[in-house]
Amino acid sequence: MTAGREAARVERAPLEELWRRYGRYRPRLVLAVVLSVVNKIADVVPELLIGAAVDVVVRGEGSFVAEVLGVESRFAQLGWLAAINAGVWVVESASQYFAAVTWRGLAQSVEHDLRVEAYDHAQRLDVHWHEARPQGATLATVNDDVNQLERFLDIGAPALLQTALNIVLVGAVFAVASWELLLLAFLPIPLIVFGSLWFQRRLEPLYAAVRERVSELSALIGANLGGITTIKAFTAEDRERDRVEAASAAYREANVAAIASSAAFVPLVRLAILVGFTCTLLFGGWATLNGELEVGLYSVLVFMTQRLLWPLTEIAEMLDLYQRGRASTARILALLDEPIDVPAGTVALPTPVTGRLELSGVRAGYADGPDVLHGIDLVVPAGQTHAIVGPTGAGKSSLLRLMLRFDDPRAGEVRLDGRDLRELEWESLRGSIGYVSQDVFLFAGTIAENIAYGRPGASRDEIRRAAQQAAADGFVEALPLGYDTWVGERGVTLSGGQRQRLALARALLRDPAVLILDEATSAVDNETEAAIQVSLQTATRDRTAIVVAHRLSTVRHAHRIWVLDAGRIVESGTHDELVSAGGAYAALWNVQTGALVVRADRDV
Structure with a gap:
């Protein structure tokens, strides 16, 4: 599947892709x-027990409990109901905890x-991808978007499931009692379901805008x-x-717009609940007065109507979490679908690596x-030190x-x-x-x-x-x-020259076959530069070294200089x-040594 088709599929169904x-x-x-x-079954049973208790009080020896358990005494019947209720509460509490x-x-x-996978993929993406994207945007995806998804999985998904179970179980009770009710x-x-779907479509672009705004802010x-x-x-x-x-x-403002839309849903749900509760109260009451419905069962249905409809007032919050989680998941998966344009090879170099570098027609x-x-x-024989020099914008960094x-290369x-x-593996x-x-x-x-x-x-x-080698x-x-001295983030507690020397020590500790130095002494004073140059002559004796420098004095002893x-x-x-x-090098050398003075109006 192509990257474009993959991205389209992720956009259509991010949570399904997560599954x-x-x-x-x-x-x-x-x-x-x-x-x-x-847990939901145990949560519904107490309402049934309340109806059974009302039935015991009203009908006595002819109650449903008396017929099932064969117990005539009303006190014994209520005692049995209390014991059953205690057992149900234990099951409900335990299942709620474990759920x-x-x-x-x-x-x-x-x-x-997901956070580890997103971070790992992000750090393996090409350097030019990171250069073209603000770091804060990537951070917002790896951290904040993942947290939004976690909130939905932790709170929203269980709440949606409980609401669906509530409708099914309460519907079963109503079906047994009265199809009309x-x-x-x-x-x-x-009405609530279609309203939810309508709000979902309305909320989706709003929460996508929220995620974009938080990314820009980060x-x-x-x-x-x-x-x-x-x-x-x-x-x-x-x-x-x-x-x-x-x-x-x-x-x-993006959040306010999304909240305004999601909050408007609750009053509509309350109106719908009023309709359903009123229907049960009136028609169920009339059926009971006409002897068509037992008093205990009527009590159960009244409680059940509240149990059925009232949790739907929270559907706006659930949709809020769902849309936030869906928008965040889409962004995370879009990051994971970013292609790597510079993939690793599969070949390992024979050891020891000599360090010969060649560029042909690049x-x-x-x-x-x-x-x-x-x-x-360009050819750099193994063990030699070559320098790359030139004016700003000449292509030195591109070459490195x-x-x-x-x-x-193209x-x-x-x-x-x-x-x-x-062809080579990254490690190689x-x-x-x-x-x-x-x-x-x-x-x-x-x-x-x-x-x-x-x-x-x-x-x-x-x-x-x-x-010591890095002075x-x-x-x-x-x-x-x-x-053991602590270095602050990005080495802010050290000077520029000290940071460069530590970076050079870090590279030398690796004992590489090839040492690449990009202006490695640009931030040091002349005395330190001289000390590093002496150390580098020893450090580069048995390895290939590529040195990019503006200060030509640092590369005058190179085996070869490429301009x-x-x-x-x-x-x-x-x-x-x-x-x-x-030629060009001589002109640069003359400028740096003072043999040629460059003025703003003319060259002398």
């Missing part, structure tokens, strides 16, 4: 339904599995909290508060845009994304040890690569935990050795708790060769 996906929970669902049936535990446990299990008492139910708040320093630097607090206020107001671009890389041919296989091949990257490909990005991300945890993220289970000595050991040891401009390789060679050639 199909989680078939392993069907036995627990059946148990929950059985317990609910037992609640089963339903809620089922809801929690489905919520847990059955028709009169059930007269409002078709995305905005998440983005703002992530960029709090920028907001403060530009004194934009009031401006951003107004944006959040507007988004929150839109969410509120063209690449983003989405439906034009090519940003044009016919790239291909090497990491965050994207696939044409040509990228090979590692002679195998096309599209990315497990062979250590990557340090320009935008360093550290997790909330200790410094040791962040370095060990590159190789879980690494010893403290191995962690320290990697930190990070000095500042870490100077901290009061050393490697990109407008997505094309315009020259390559050693530092000395390129400077002597007087």
Whole structure:
């Protein structure tokens, strides 16, 4: 089935799709339904016992209880009814407890599995998918939408089942007592059912709008909290508060519209209940006065009418939970149906991986845009350090994304040890690569935990050795708790240079065959840069290294330097060769070393 058809099916029946996906929970669902049936039967029996008690008081020795049990004394008959009622209450209480535990446990299990499945799928989606979607929107789906579904499974589904059971059981009592009263008492139910269906169709787009508004609000708040320093630097607090206020107001208005429609249903249900109750009261009373209906049975039917119709006042709340759960489920399943455009291969590289990288005739671009890389041919022999330089927008980051296989080329091949990257398993490909990005991300945890993220289970000595190679050991040891120092979310308690050195240590700890550094020393001072360069000469001696840099002083000792401009390789060679050639690299070098002064009005 194609992705489009799959999405259409999910849109038509999200809860049915959920039933199909989680078939392993069907036995627990059946148990929950059985317990609910037992509970509802036990819940209806006391009304029957009340009618039997009235019958005992009115008819005495000729009562229904006397005929069934063969007991003549009215006191004994009432005693038997009291004992039966006590047993029924025990069954009702026990079944209610076990039904609640089963339903809620089922809801929690489905919520847990769905959240984990949604998160796992989201993190496996392509990098460009995440770049094109606000993080807050994904967070709202994985967290808030799953919670909405859990509320429906925990509260709404059992309530709907209890209402349906109530109609069936009470209808059976009416059918035994009087077909005429059955028709009169059930007269409002078709109105309520058709009204429910009408409201359901009306509520569906309203609650879809609610989910969209909460997604937008979550995305905005998440983005703002992530960029709090920028907001403060530009004194934009009031401006951003107004944006959040507007988004929150839109969410509120969407909710108000949905609530206004769902709340309007309750008064209509009450009017329908009034009709049914009045019919039972009048026609049943007249039948009793005419001797056509026993007094005890009349009492039962009056109670039963209330039991039948009054729970229907809660149908608006049930529909509210249903529509919220349905809208949330549709969004969750839509996320799960997002295709992975860059799937893992199936081939594992022979070990040890040498690290030879080759790009042949590579063209690449983003989405439906034009090519940003044009016919790239590039070879990095195993064990050598190669640099990629060029002006902003030349395509350096796009080239690295291909090497990491965050994207696939539109044409040509990228090979590692002679195998096309599209053939390789993720562990074989990315497990062979250590990557340090320009935008360093550290997790909330200790410094040791962040370095060990590159190789879980690494010893403290191995962690320290990697930190020494990255010139990070000095500042870490100077901290009061050393490697046990807690790092705030995204490493906000550290400077940019410290974060970069920890990220470099994390990559080196992995002991990769290929080390990719994207501006890995851009945030460090000259002294630290020199220390890292000395360490890297040792760290890269037996491995392939790809270095992207704007500061050409960091790559002057590379075996080969590739110069990109407008997505094309315009020259390559050693530092000395390129400077002597007087081309694009030489121009960049002259600017950075001061040999060429660039002015706003002219070049000198």
